[in-house]
Amino acid sequence: MNALIPRPTREIAPGAVHVPDWLTPEEQRALVTACRAWASGPVPIRHTTLPRGGVMSVRTVCVGWHWSPYTYTRVAGDVNGRRVAAFPDWMVRLGRRALLAAYGDESAAAAYTPDTALINFYDGQARMGMHQDKDERSAAPVVSLSIGDSCVFRVGNTETRTRPYTDIELASGDLFVFGGPSRYIHHGVPRVHEGTGDPAATGMAGGRLNITMRVTGLTDTES
Ligand SMILES: O=C(O)CCC(=O)C(=O)O
Numbered sequence: 365m366n367a368l369i370p371r372p373t374r375e376i377a378p379g380a381v382h383v384p385d386w387l388t389p390e391e392q393r394a395l396v397t398a399c400r401a402w403a404s405g406p407v408p409i410r411h412t413t414l415p416r417g418g419v420m421s422v423r424t425v426c427v428g429w430h431w432s433p434y435t436y437t438r439v440a441g442d443v444n445g446r447r448v449a450a451f452p453d454w455m456v457r458l459g460r461r462a463l464l465a466a467y468g469d470e471s472a473a474a475a476y477t478p479d480t481a482l483i484n485f486y487d488g489q490a491r492m493g494m495h496q497d498k499d500e501r502s503a504a505p506v507v508s509l510s511i512g513d514s515c516v517f518r519v520g521n522t523e524t525r526t527r528p529y530t531d532i533e534l535a536s537g538d539l540f541v542f543g544g545p546s547r548y549i550h551h552g553v554p555r556v557h558e559g560t561g562d563p564a565a566t567g568m569a570g571g572r573l574n575i576t577m578r579v580t581g582l583t584d585t586e587s
Pocket residue numbers: 482484492497508517534551552553574576
């Protein structure tokens with residue numbers, strides 16, 4: 365984002381760090397290209413159906429492991445029965461660089477080995493309600509990258525889905541990492557600011573892309 369006033373790196377809560385403008389425009393375009401390919405297959409991007417029949421407003425595609433409410437599997441049984449794309453090594457390296465940028469801890473960064481990414485696409489009306497990321501069996505940090513339209517990202521607390529929370533803006537290129545005491549914070553996206561992205565910079569005509577890398581803690585014998 366071409367902010368006149370640079371936005372500083374900020375620890376929103378212990379272990380929850382916002383690094384504005386972390387991805388270069390080239391990195392953003394490369395991620396958009398990769399996500400576009402994954403969105404078309406082997407498991408196409410879709411709106412996830414929730415256990416009580418609701419349908420999420422974001423569209424999601426996964427790599428490494430396929431997330432559906434409460435579980436990760438290699439095969440997308442709720443979409444087309446195909447195995448999801450492999451988690452690429454370059455994304456592991458990106459995750460490690462992200463952790464280093466957020467925490468400055470070289471050994472923690474080197475040990476970080478994400479094995480799944482959830483890729484969410486938000487149009488101007490899409491939202492994500494307050495939730496915890498707790499379907500993983502590992503307490504390793506979650507690395508979140510945002511591209512395209514900016515949004516309001518609500519950083520809550522570990523106890524309740526309600527206040528106290530802090531609303532921050534996540535803009536194109538921003539990194540947000542939550543781990544340690546903030547690994548199980550409630551969080552959500554109450555609003556996307558439609559039309560705030562820069563299509564020439566990102567290659568995205570509109571909408572918001574969010575990529576969260578995680579460590580599932582699973583092995584294939586359990587899937
Ligand atoms: O879109 C975001 O910034 C957050 C996405 C998220 O919380 C999730 O996929 O679990």
